[in-house]
Amino acid sequence: MSEINNNYEKSITVNGLTKRFDEFTAVDNISFEVKRGEIFGFLGPNGSGKSTTIRMLCGILEPSGGNASVLGIDVAAHPEEIKQHIGYMSQKFSLYDDLTVIENLDFYGGVYGLKNDRLAKRKDFVLEMAGLKGREHELAANLSTGWKQRLALGCAIIHEPEMVFLDEPTGGVDPVSRRNFWEMLYHMAESGTTLFVTTHYMDEAEHCHRIGFIYQGKMIALGTPDQLKQQNMKGDIIEVAIDTSQEALQAVAGAPGVDEAYFYGATIHAKVDSVKRDVQAIEKYLKGLKFKGFSIRAVQPSLEDVFVNLIQDIR
Amino acid sequence: MRRIRMLAKKEVIQLFRDRRMLPLLFVAPLLQLILFGYVVQTEVKNIGIVLVDYDHTAESRAMVEKFTNTGYFKIEKRVNSELEMPKYIRTGEATLGLIIPKGYQDAIKSGRTAELMLVVDGSDATIGVQAQQYAAGIIAARSQAIMNNRLNSMKAITARVSTVEPRVRVWYNPDLRSVNYMVPGLIGMILTIITTIVTSVAIVKEKERGTLEQLIVTPIKRWELILGKILPFVVISFVEIGLIIGVGMLWFGVPFRGNIFLLLALCLAFLFTTVGQGLLVSTISRTQHQAQMTAWFFMMPAVMFSGFIFPIENMPKVIQVVTYFVPLRYFLVIVRGIFLKGVGVGALWNQVLILMLLGVFIFGVSVFRFQKRFVD
Numbered sequence A: 001m002s003e004i005n006n007n008y009e010k011s012i013t014v015n016g017l018t019k020r021f022d023e024f025t026a027v028d029n030i031s032f033e034v035k036r037g038e039i040f041g042f043l044g045p046n047g048s049g050k051s052t053t054i055r056m057l058c059g060i061l062e063p064s065g066g067n068a069s070v071l072g073i074d075v076a077a078h079p080e081e082i083k084q085h086i087g088y089m090s091q092k093f094s095l096y097d098d099l100t101v102i103e104n105l106d107f108y109g110g111v112y113g114l115k116n117d118r119l120a121k122r123k124d125f126v127l128e129m130a131g132l133k134g135r136e137h138e139l140a141a142n143l144s145t146g147w148k149q150r151l152a153l154g155c156a157i158i159h160e161p162e163m164v165f166l167d168e169p170t171g172g173v174d175p176v177s178r179r180n181f182w183e184m185l186y187h188m189a190e191s192g193t194t195l196f197v198t199t200h201y202m203d204e205a206e207h208c209h210r211i212g213f214i215y216q217g218k219m220i221a222l223g224t225p226d227q228l229k230q231q232n233m234k235g236d237i238i239e240v241a242i243d244t245s246q247e248a249l250q251a252v253a254g255a256p257g258v259d260e261a262y263f264y265g266a267t268i269h270a271k272v273d274s275v276k277r278d279v280q281a282i283e284k285y286l287k288g289l290k291f292k293g294f295s296i297r298a299v300q301p302s303l304e305d306v307f308v309n310l311i312q313d314i315r
Numbered sequence B: 001m002r003r004i005r006m007l008a009k010k011e012v013i014q015l016f017r018d019r020r021m022l023p024l025l026f027v028a029p030l031l032q033l034i035l036f037g038y039v040v041q042t043e044v045k046n047i048g049i050v051l052v053d054y055d056h057t058a059e060s061r062a063m064v065e066k067f068t069n070t071g072y073f074k075i076e077k078r079v080n081s082e083l084e085m086p087k088y089i090r091t092g093e094a095t096l097g098l099i100i101p102k103g104y105q106d107a108i109k110s111g112r113t114a115e116l117m118l119v120v121d122g123s124d125a126t127i128g129v130q131a132q133q134y135a136a137g138i139i140a141a142r143s144q145a146i147m148n149n150r151l152n153s154m155k156a157i158t159a160r161v162s163t164v165e166p167r168v169r170v171w172y173n174p175d176l177r178s179v180n181y182m183v184p185g186l187i188g189m190i191l192t193i194i195t196t197i198v199t200s201v202a203i204v205k206e207k208e209r210g211t212l213e214q215l216i217v218t219p220i221k222r223w224e225l226i227l228g229k230i231l232p233f234v235v236i237s238f239v240e241i242g243l244i245i246g247v248g249m250l251w252f253g254v255p256f257r258g259n260i261f262l263l264l265a266l267c268l269a270f271l272f273t274t275v276g277q278g279l280l281v282s283t284i285s286r287t288q289h290q291a292q293m294t295a296w297f298f299m300m301p302a303v304m305f306s307g308f309i310f311p312i313e314n315m316p317k318v319i320q321v322v323t324y325f326v327p328l329r330y331f332l333v334i335v336r337g338i339f340l341k342g343v344g345v346g347a348l349w350n351q352v353l354i355l356m357l358l359g360v361f362i363f364g365v366s367v368f369r370f371q372k373r374f375v376d
Helices: A050-057 A079-083 A101-111 A116-130 A145-156 A175-190 A202-207 A225-232 A246-254 A275-288 A303-314 B002-017 B021-039 B058-069 B085-090 B104-109 B125-153 B178-209 B211-216 B222-250 B260-284 B288-304 B317-323 B327-341 B345-373
Strands: A010-021 A024-035 A039-043 A065-070 A086-090 A163-167 A194-198 A210-215 A218-223 A236-241 A258-264 A267-272 A295-299 B047-053 B073-079 B096-100 B117-120
Touching: A010 A050, A010 A194, A024 A050, A024 A065, A024 A194, A024 A210, A039 A050, A039 A175, A039 A202, A050 A065, A050 A163, A050 A194, A086 A145, A086 B211, A101 A116, A101 A145, A101 B002, A116 A145, A145 A163, A145 A175, A175 A194, A175 A202, A202 A303, A210 A225, A210 A303, A218 A225, A218 A303, A225 A303, A236 A275, A246 A258, A246 A267, A246 A275, A258 A303, A267 A275, A267 A303, A275 A295, B002 B021, B002 B222, B021 B178, B021 B222, B047 B058, B047 B085, B047 B125, B058 B073, B058 B096, B058 B104, B058 B125, B073 B085, B073 B125, B085 B096, B096 B125, B117 B125, B178 B211, B178 B222, B178 B260, B178 B288, B178 B327, B222 B260, B222 B345, B260 B288, B260 B327, B260 B345, B288 B327, B327 B345
Parallel strands: A024 A218, A039 A194, A039 A210, A086 A163, A163 A194, B047 B073, B047 B096
Antiparallel strands: A010 A024, A010 A065, A210 A218, A236 A267, A236 A295, A258 A267, B096 B117
């Protein structure tokens, strides 16, 4: 059914892509590529230009400059053509609450032009994948969040798109459902579907093949999770298990040799030039401030550490 | 085509599952029709009279009888003194005070001018004016009759007295039944309310839910989206038109003298303006609640300035200018014309033309805005 040429090497090619709204530049001259069958994580704080980029790649927002092609189709020249070949799933799980599971699938299937045998086969596939067999006639409103999420993904891929955009697909979903969901994404990627995922869960980011980090409209880091950790971390990370009060944070931040400190779960992470050199001085300093019963250890930098430091460098 | 069908089908399923929307669509119009049919009666009947008859003669009783025989008046209270009269008017039991002074019959018999005193409650101007007009008419008729009697009895007289008597013939609605022009008007009213609110809410609902965002990234084109969402409601509107016409004719006995197909075609033209309004409201509103409020904000002046209840001729000049931009104004002329006068396009062409121009304008603007807003 696909009329696009299957010779494309890259699922996404973006070159100097820019979007301006009046004075405000939402996306500023970004460039990257996504290979076929890759899970590409697109990260960044809220308002950094993630959604704007996705909208341009989906052909619903015209770029102000640069160019981008998805599955070999230029997004500015043929925005309508792209839509048949991509899937899109948003944080809102855009299902019709007052339709049943099967009616939702019928609707989206019909919208993508699926008919008869193919529609039946795809519906069956999605129900199987989402574990919704036997619940076909339940209203979407009555499904719990995890099921809704899987049904939303099912609706987004009912037409077997070669490329799927997922805009914070795991927002508000419990950890078990998140794990299941990522399992589904891996399966899809293995069978050749390219996935473009935004998330702000850093543990999810670690699951991506490659990551692009966007901040204030600019792409400030690009690479595999390992590459990012190696290339962008100058210095070491220490973890201080102390308490989560502002006093503790300020104390750690003020300790000698600490570039910066931030909460990390129930602990505080601090960036130092060298663990060997600084750790004892910090311990002494904190004891001097009457802090007791804390421990300090060196840790491998996580992606979160990498991004905190990247943003700090820009500021 | 298939995509439009999918959208329309989805819309219908959703509609029939919506326990609040369905009654609004089918029960509300009928209820309105029946309410308006009975309540909005502009002719006044059974106006209460408080009677003070000091004369107590055959002539005074004949006068009172004339009042009650018309059906416009009924004697609410007979009192012996005009001092007792004001309290019945103050409490609203009676609108008209009729005082027949002593010597009324004598005056007539002796050929002098007899006087009657009428007190009208003007606090409700509509009833007051009508009561006064009816009363004046009744008294004039009686006066004429008395004069004729006298002339007849004076057979000897040779000179004739000339009079002018109006012979009024009311066309199209001979009994001046208000229901006859309210029911056709209601078609316009109900179409306005239903399609404006329902169209806007149906679209804003998708916006609120996030499904609109999803639909934009599917291959659905914008015009397909608009058409798919609107089509079910247009069909429903026609079902309602049929319902109103049916109930109006069978229950209220409203005559239908024109061409039904012409009426339906022009209803479609009118729907362009109301659905366009709904679309416009959907581009302004973010939530269903906002949409409903905004829709009412649009509809209130439309109903007030359309001539549905208040005659445009009575409005101040400035407001009259405003009414030229109200589509319902033209549609009311059309629908009443077809219903009661049985006229065709020949008599209505200017109304039809303006209605269509307004339709193209309103629909065009809202589709344009809808397209632009689509991505925001």
